[in-house]
């Protein structure tokens with residue numbers, strides 16, 4: 001049996017980890033209305049030496065941080081991630097972990113620390129699942145083929161939604177109102193998708209891929 005990874009509670013009290021939390025928080029510029037953004041990265045454990053190593057991810061945006069590609073640290077396993085939530089509660093923002101944080105942490109197989117003005121919170125498993133074995137990065141393989149390129153498209157998000165709605169509304173009308181509209185920029189363009197997000201409701205709706213430079217609908221599927 002593979003040795004256990006350190007638990008989230010053990011990691012949280014480690015001085016290297018605490019210093020990383022403090023540095024990520026400082027770099028998030030939480031007090032700067034124009035520049036505040038998410039920072040964070042990856043926490044590793046070397047089972048031979050017991051060393052904890054931290055690697056930073058590229059700085060994120062106001063509302064996100066890309067944690068999908070932990071670099072390899074020779075001899076070490078990824079045992080946690082961390083990221084900051086820089087918007088203050090005083091401005092009406094909720095610093096607690098998002099539902100996406102919960103889902104992604106559970107799906108990644110390592111604890112995710114969220115560094116906030118209220119302190120450090122943790123979501124996901126109590127420790128790296130499966131112990132110190134297998135791939136050195138995330139122990140659970142991520143979902144494929146939905147890589148999102150962060151860039152400035154010619155077609156804005158709002159325009160992409162209007163293009164999709166110009167097709168969908170004449171066909172489905174008010175039925176679209178029970179569906180959730182999701183729009184995200186991917187490598188192949190805007191994905192504008194209507195999803196049934198109501199528990200125990202069957203349903204689905206149209207999914208579009210819209211060229212981010214020309215606004216042309218590259219593909220559409222009418223789910224139901």
Ligand SMILES: [Zn+2]
Nearest residue numbers: 097098101114
């Ligand atoms: Zn988050």
